[in-house]
Amino acid sequence: MAIEKTEKIWLNGNLVAWDDAKLHVISHGLHYGTGVFEGIRCYNAASGPAVFRLREHMQRLHNSAKIYLMPLPYSVDELCAAVKETVKANKLDSCYIRPIAYYGYGSMGVNPAGNPVDVAIACWPWGAYLGEEGLKKGIRVNVSSWRRIDSAALPGMAKACGNYLNSVLAKQDALQHGFDEAILLNTQGKLAEGSGENIFLVQKGELVTPGLSSSVLDGITRGAIIALANDLGIPVVEREINREELFVADEVFFTGTAAEVTPVREVDGRVIGSGSRGPVTEKIQAAFFDVVNGKNEKYAKWLEKV
Ligand SMILES: Cc1ncc(COP(=O)(O)O)c(C=O)c1O
Incomplete structure (x- = not known):
């Protein structure tokens, strides 16, 4: 499914322009798959845009990181707030939300220690995945x-x-x-x-x-x-x-x-x-x-x- 580009992506605490949310090709996560992520939906509910089970998703992100000994620099509360900030900044009523935490650029080798843990949250309009x-x-x-x-x-x-x-x-x-x-x-x-x-x-x-x-x-x-x-x-x-x-x-x-x-x-x-x-x-x-x-x-x- 093609991605419909939106305006802003939350990257390590800041909203940046969609096109500026880039990572280095030598990032650990790219080479060894050392990242954890979530897929979340925001619905245009009766009383306005609302994210479905946001806290549970962010708790699962934390659990995924814990399994891999990955220190997440943001709490569940902070990540929930960041998701809402990102959806709001993009003025979306309903969308798919993709938070990801991955080991970035710093040291090479299987051991991820020594790399920063970068966190990004993107969102965009998305219909039915299987049609x-x-x-x-x-x-x-x-x-x-x-x-x-x-x-x-x-x-x-x-x-x-x-x-x-x-x-x-x-x-x-x-x-x-x-x-x-x-x-x-x-x-x-x-x-x-x-x-x-x-x-x-x-x-x-x-x-x-x-x-x-x-x-x-x-x-x-x-x-x-x-x-x-x-x-x-x-x-x-x-x-x-x-x-x-x-x-x-x-x-x-x-x-x-x-x-x-x-x-x-x-x-x-x-x-x-x-x-x-x-x-x-x-x-x-x-x-x-x-x-x-x-x-x-x-x-x-x-x-x-x-
Ligand atoms: C392998 C796999 N199983 C199950 C699910 C369904 O999980 P959820 O309902 O939390 O989206 C997903 C999607 O996240 C998945 O990737």
Whole structure:
């Protein structure tokens, strides 16, 4: 998806012009993938622009940094304020927000110590990641031949730049074969997640999703969907899931900041359910969009006004 350039980017405490937010080619993060980042959305909610679960995202950024012993120079509070300042400066009602912290320029070699930790926050208008039509009708996916990175090798709980080479391979492979998105199994052959989304199955009226020990990111949308399903009286089970359960599920959908709630209508050439958005997915999707658009009082706490 092409990036629509905006005016300002927050870089190490200052708002700078979009074109001036540059890094040195010898930056450690570029060579070794030593960065952590977030993907956040700001919605044009009923009472004005609001960032969805901002604090949770910034807490996860801090956790990702902690896993990698990366000293973040800004607190969760400071980062939340910086995000709001950036959205405001760009006069955006709704947008995607990308905060990133990475080891910059200073010393070379695998050990990142000795490099500054640079922090940037950019935002720009962004539509549906897997397409407007995908949100309504569902998308076609394959189970990738690439396995989701095992936390014994790279901690999946950290939203770290280097992890995404795994997602890139799976996504490229899916697109090359004419699919919209990939599902990755973990090294045990159990269901993990999409290249940038968590996954849910609907089986006999229940939601089933891989647990956090299945090598998945602890998705903030995933958590929101579990809470909303509880409110709707839809049971949620977190467990190991076999590949073939996908094929015979009543419904399948992805969740994520970018993907929001995207139905899956086909997996590996098998039509899922009726081959379109299923009724449970539709209910969950509607509940999710009500929350992010500020139409559910109970979750007003998840919307941080800009
Ligand atoms: C690999 C992966 N899994 C799951 C998700 C969904 O997480 P969230 O709902 O916090 O955006 C993302 C996106 O951030 C992701 O990149």
